Amino acid sequence: MSHILILPGDGIGPEIVQEAVRVLRAAEQRFGLDISLDEAPVGGAAYDLHGDPLPESTLNKARAADAILFGSIGGPKWDTIERDKRPERGLLRLRSSLGLFANLRPAILFPQLADASSLKAEVVSGLDILIVRELTGGIYFGQPRGIREENGERVGFNTDVYSESEMRRIAKVAFELAGQRNNKVCSVDKANVLEVTELWKEVVTDAAKDYPNIELSHMYVDNAAMQLVRAPKQFDVIVTGNLFGDILSDEAAMLTGSIGMLPSASLDENRKGLYEPCHGSAPDIAGQGIANPLATIMSLAMLMRYSLERGDVADAIQAAVEQVLDQGLRTADIYTEGTRKVSTEEMGAAVAEAL
Amino acid sequence: MSHILILPGDGIGPEIVQEAVRVLRAAEQRFGLDISLDEAPVGGAAYDLHGDPLPESTLNKARAADAILFGSIGGPKWDTIERDKRPERGLLRLRSSLGLFANLRPAILFPQLADASSLKAEVVSGLDILIVRELTGGIYFGQPRGIREENGERVGFNTDVYSESEMRRIAKVAFELAGQRNNKVCSVDKANVLEVTELWKEVVTDAAKDYPNIELSHMYVDNAAMQLVRAPKQFDVIVTGNLFGDILSDEAAMLTGSIGMLPSASLDENRKGLYEPCHGSAPDIAGQGIANPLATIMSLAMLMRYSLERGDVADAIQAAVEQVLDQGLRTADIYTEGTRKVSTEEMGAAVAEAL
Ligand SMILES: CC(C)[C@H](C(=O)O)[C@@H](O)C(=O)O
């Protein structure tokens, strides 16, 4: 029996997660899976209930689970509360507490949605990049950090820090994944300015020796931000630190024009993982039943593939999503003339049906 | 008499700077300017001559000058030398020693080159963004930094640090410049994770009180990287720290498709400045006479505008550049069928002639 914890979160989180659960139920039936589901509050919702965006009870359930399906968190309601209680902090603590150091963010262009991209068709058609972002280190978690007084004024400071072993383990994940794809890894750094990334470049280069079939290249982060716009198809797997990964994965996601379609996985050493859509909690459309559940449904597919080692189920979910797209079903965010606009629930039901 | 120091640097630097000087000579004649020119080595060229990418003699000349026209630096030849001697370090020390804290990077789409963009025409036509990047602080210069031993392994670390006064003075530059444009400033931070940028957001918000006509907005850096791809025309002036500015300005530059066309200015408190093209030293095409000198020529225009307070001369240079583009002259990097391919020198001569 596999234990999956559902963390709906805030904004559109509950609606989209509900549709992913619908698809999960359909997958259970079709494949005879043995799954137990539990649910817990996280983010602003948890703060409202327990005064904490990651209550102890939620963290305990997360520790016990084999995999976590996460909706989305945050909203203007919690933007002004004490820093440590904000929804984002709950997510950061969850990533860190569970050791979810490997963040996998695919940027894939669905041929059915090619028009949605702001880039020319020939630049992005067939785009399929995987960004591997280190998720539990770097400047996100580095100490010392804070705001201090100095010479009569305030000074803000943060520390970007990575150890060799942290660098090596994320590099390995990138090399392993590239081996299942097109055997190319581009490591992104700012080694010409930052010592921490100078070491990064050295360690990644050294780690590559165990992967003679992988072609490793290095790129400065400013150049990578340019190359993603100029010629994104030059990339297969990109591996980088927490902050650069945050920036570049969002940039890469937007190349597809449909961020509502992009899933992500955050894995620990044992492939236990947290799965969440790349998009945010979209408080402006929450509760209206118009959000796109497909990124969450495809996050479920990643969950099947990586944590439950059921690539067959993942493939079937992915195929079901493609099928409803081929049928012309679209939520509002990906709607174009000539297609059929459907609600969050209709979309979820259609994928479950196709499965 | 105005003193301008020429720092040709490496790669294509000398070729492109030579054409900018040709245009400067033409401007001198037409406008009766009184200018003294001097030249000094910098970057790899200076390392080869003096063992230092920023020799004392070059720095002294830079201090004495009213403005500096800079080519480009770096190349594979110097990639493996001792870290502190690399060409980039010379440039960083120059920025820091002269207090050039305000880096202005326009991203403008030339209608004549609209096809060069990898983005759809409607997304970028008429694009005109100004990125104001803080250039002498942040993680580029923060202490402590380095690589240390810890628990039997190496750990790399850097410090991102900004004082209130540093934040306030760059914010002011952005507000002033926005006042001469479309009165909009978007401040980019990662205030939901990094304390240093939380303070940034607060200080920029406070500084805005002196500029009631400017509309200030805030955006997280990951979202900014996305929005630049999705809908870049929503921006007027973007203000941000050193590292985010490095990344976002290169991304924005690439939206235009012709990085060979983009100039930049780095100003101190008194509008003394260093002017350089946004593109790099392109060692692969150096010495072939095919590099595009227009970014350097437009950097000269910025020099006229900001350091010499000769907006009229700047406008004339800019108009001359537009004129040769209208005539269909193109260097190899911006060549398309139906236009006339010219050399670096022919392009420089044509602009000088048009002036
Ligand atoms: C919400 C925020 C803390 C988070 C991050 O920066 O990691 C988000 O942008 C993401 O990429 O998952």
Ligand SMILES: CC(C)[C@H](C(=O)O)[C@@H](O)C(=O)O
């Ligand atoms: C060469 C390098 C140190 C420099 C920087 O990072 O500032 C360059 O990328 C730039 O943007 O001018």
